[in-house]
Amino acid sequence: xxxxxxxxxxxxxxxxxxxxxxxxxxxxxxxxxxxxxxxxxxxxxxxxxxxxxxxxxxxxxxxxxxxxxxxxxxxxxxxxxxxxxxxxxxxxxxxxxxxxxxxxxxxxxxxxxxxxxxxxxxxxxxxxxxxxxxxxxxxxxxxxxxxxxxxxxxxxxxxxxxxxxxxxxxxxxxxxxxxxxxxxxxxxxx
Numbered sequence: 001x002x003x004x005x006x007x008x009x010x011x012x013x014x015x016x017x018x019x020x021x022x023x024x025x026x027x028x029x030x031x032x033x034x035x036x037x038x039x040x041x042x043x044x045x046x047x048x049x050x051x052x053x054x055x056x057x058x059x060x061x062x063x064x065x066x067x068x069x070x071x072x073x074x075x076x077x078x079x080x081x082x083x084x085x086x087x088x089x090x091x092x093x094x095x096x097x098x099x100x101x102x103x104x105x106x107x108x109x110x111x112x113x114x115x116x117x118x119x120x121x122x123x124x125x126x127x128x129x130x131x132x133x134x135x136x137x138x139x140x141x142x143x144x145x146x147x148x149x150x151x152x153x154x155x156x157x158x159x160x161x162x163x164x165x166x167x168x169x170x171x172x173x174x175x176x177x178x179x180x181x182x183x184x185x186x187x188x189x190x
Contacts, residue, residue: 018056020046025053026067030103034064034111061116068104073097078132085133086149086185090177093157106161109154125150137188149184156180 024045028037039060043050057063077092078085092098112118133146156176159165168176 014056017046017048017052020048021053021056021063022067025063029064029067029107033107034060034114034117039063061114064107064111065117065120068108069100072128074101074128075132078129078136082136082189084185085188086183087177087181089149089153089184090156090181091173093153094160094173094176102157102161106157109158110162133188139190145187145190149187152180152184152187 021042025037025042028042028045031037032041037060039053040050042060042063043053046053053060053063057066074089074092077088080088093102108117108121108124112121129150130143130146133149134142137145156168160168
């Protein structure tokens with residue numbers, strides 16, 4: 001990513017414009033995904049000139065990456081007891097508390113074929129999930145085990161919230177947490 005935008009240099013009208021762009025972008029990315037949301041459409045929804053989108057954010061990719069923030073709720077889960085980390089992670093991602101993470105992570109994943117977004121997604125995953133968990137594990141292949149657990153989690157999130165698999169949506173959350181959490185636990189702490 002480029003240098004963070006210094007909002008303190010903006011006048012109140014500039015801050016309002018920037019916030020209007022961010023709000024419109026979140027809505028457009030949520031409704032149409034990264035590829036389906038154009039700078040012109042975002043600007044139209046924010047009722048501004050498209051040039052202001054680029055002026056405030058630099059590019060559509062930078063705008064997307066800024067508004068798709070996963071939050072840091074997963075950090076608390078990762079600091080919890082290691083012997084229950086699998087179930088805790090699944091419970092977090094299925095909970096209302098994990099909704100902000102899901103709402104950002106899923107669009108980021110869908111847009112990861114764009115090099116800058118894919119690189120940033122990898123950086124965020126490493127910083128927020130991989131490194132903190134690797135540091136807590138013992139034994140061989142610690143990073144590989146964490147990456148595999150992340151792949152497991154991606155699969156569950158995809159099946160539930162992208163594919164919307166009826167068989168899973170109809171299942172008890174407690175049962176999913178138990179079965180899937182234990183499968184992740186077996187990968188993390190064999």
